[in-house]
Amino acid sequence: MTSPAKADTDVVVPPRPRPRRGVSLLDAGPPIALVVIFAVFAALSSDFRTVGNVQNILDAAAVLAVVACGITFVLMMGSIDLSVPGVMGASAIAVALLVANNRNDNAWGLLGILVAVLLGAGLGCVSGMALVSLRVPSFMTTLGVSAVGLGVATLMFAGVQPNITDEMLRGWAVNRFLGLAYLTWIAVACVLVGWLIQRYSRLGRYAYAIGGAEEVLSLSGVKVAPYKVAVFTLAGAFYGLAGVMVTSQLSAGLVQAGKGYDFAAITAAVVGGTLLTGGRGGVLHSAVGVLLVTVLTNGLVQVGVSPYWQGGVQGLIVVAAVSAAVLPQRRRNQVTK
């Protein structure tokens, strides 16, 4: 700077806003909270700290973990996905009718499971297409797709509950490997696959970038729409698998297989540090969030909190955890909706 006005020696440069470091409370907080909550329950209850109970917790977290894997990609983009109950319901009934069951002569085995997962992916694709081509916000499109999914499920259900007789699928919920149900290992695999997609695939990185600054992608010549559709499709596949897992657990296909999993998964993701505004968090974050929520549910039972209190207490803890997570980012006059 060589202007005459700047030549004064006492020019003081005002402090400019410094960029925040990448790793923050948001990343480190949830794992720490998980350890702390676990330690507290372990100290309070001897029933809680048994190996058997830890196995129970992990088994109980399996379905939610798979749903959370899928929904994380959607949340990372800054979109939301409420289609979980419909997609899971449809795939739960579909798989029950495709593998060996009491309603028809089908016995497709693994192929049936694959078709159910693809059905989920298809419904996810519909959500994504409606979002990008009709420009309807994801909140509404996914709510609609959820209703469609439930409708499809109800049609297939046709008043008679399909009970499955397929040994393999029933075995997934019962057979154990290293103390954990097969379903739990499937969930672990899903988290791993999800993490690899997030870290090493263009789809995953772009989903992350869309949540960070979508317009920059467009300015860099990237067509964003196909990636959005792909993310919803991927998420749908995860929900489809989760529906199959519920059928395995119940040995029957139920329309309500996915009931409550939508908000449970969103809660888990947010508690784990994935922001609803997008661009932060990831599959591992959400996995920690799933464990946090599950440990909480299990722990409250083990320490003998009255069942009448549990729902309310759990809600309070979740709100507290989320507000702690967003604390560093609060601004004055911030608009929160």
Added chain:
Amino acid sequence: MTSVTTNLQDGPAPVNALEVRGLVKHYPGVKALDGVDLVVRQNEVLGLAGENGAGKSTLLKALVGLVRPDAGEIWVRGEKVKLRSVVDAADHGIGMVFQEQSLVPNLTAAENIVLGSEGAGVRRGIYRWDTMRKLAQEQLDKIGSHIDPLARTDSLSFADRQMVEIAKVLRIEERTSNPPVIILDEPTSVLESAEIETLFTQVRRLREFASVVFVSHRLDEVLDVCDRVSVLRGGQSVGEVPTAGAEPADLHRMMIGSTGSDDHYHEGLAEHSDEPARPRLVVKSMSGSTFRDVDLEVRAGEIVGIVGVHGSGREDVCRALFGAEPTLSGEVTLDGEKLDLSGTRGAVASGVGYVPAERKIEGMVGPMSVADNMMLTKQKARCTGPMVVPKKQATLVDQWIERLSIRTPHRGTQIGRLSGGNQQKVVLARWLVAGDIRLLLLDHPTRGLDIGARSEVYRLMRELANSGVATVLLADSLEEAIGMSDRIIVMNDGRATKEVSCPSGGKPTPLDLVKEMV
């Protein structure tokens, strides 16, 4: 302008890296570009100067394919081109570092650099992080930057982010064999002085193998780093000057041109009493995150303008006085009473009004009616107890519609349907309905208004001042600040550096102020 046009009639000289002829772009109600001509030569740094609204940003957007001109031609190296998208522009070797930094904050520097053209960095949709880091490193090496390519972008300083942007823009070299044209839009606005020096070194380096278009509000910077400067005014090219020997004052004169209007600012309305009124607003060494030790005094009936370049911190001072921006220290009193600035409630309760710069976003609720917008803040004025009394509201609103001559079909009309000037009057009326206004903070109150509407807002400001309201004005232009203010405070890098008395009949010229601002 004439000399430029005649030169162009000989046909494009192939040496010109980029040439713009007679570019025209209309927006509803505005002619953003009105026949702009521009020549960027090979290996030169061309400065682009112009006031707000002169058409700079529209021109730049046209050059990178974000805006399609209604008429006119763009020639790249002697070839007429149509630029339909950023990618199109990149294929022709034109790239831009945008004013608002255009990096994805949560990705690594490397990803940002190769974004959209990852090439060998991604195979079948799978990232090759090693390759990607190498690709990015090549780009960073070109500009001699030592940033870690795998650092998260939001962990980098603004200066480093700018280097990443330049490295990213230089990727267009992969698309064309010709030397690139790099556009830097206000690149210094977020940088500190030392960082600006580094940027300038970088720009001079770019000149070795590229052409650069450099846009900045700070004229001294433009003269420092550019070879030539092209000046825009009102969507037209008003001339080009070589920077050697030119002074900021020369450029500024070209930018503002002559302002020939008789009492546009209603100076005749200004009343002057001989004895000075008591000070109403007294600010003692107020500091915030972007300003420091600001002292300010505004008397009842006085209009005080605050001027400063982008980044001077004046907007934040204005918002801080309303409690909309945190203050770290300092004391603010209104008529001798301490003003509570912990939030906006205290200011509103004490009779402080704020008209924000972003009228459509912060100033009004578009889908609501004129009446609802007018009564938004001073609810008590239309209520008895907790209930809104329609009759009370109707009387009050109609009265103000008439007093401010707001042109609206009805008080129930959606405010979004009114013209900008009438919207602004409703926003102003919001602070007047309760009759308790003591201090008005006007943040660019005439932004986006046409001349007639401006004039009406000026008249209103005068009338309010005459009724004893103290006013702090952040004007849209220097002329407006000078025309309306009784006194002007110059802010520079977060400090109030100079006070200029500005009485009717003894007004300073814009150039006097510019000297203090840069």
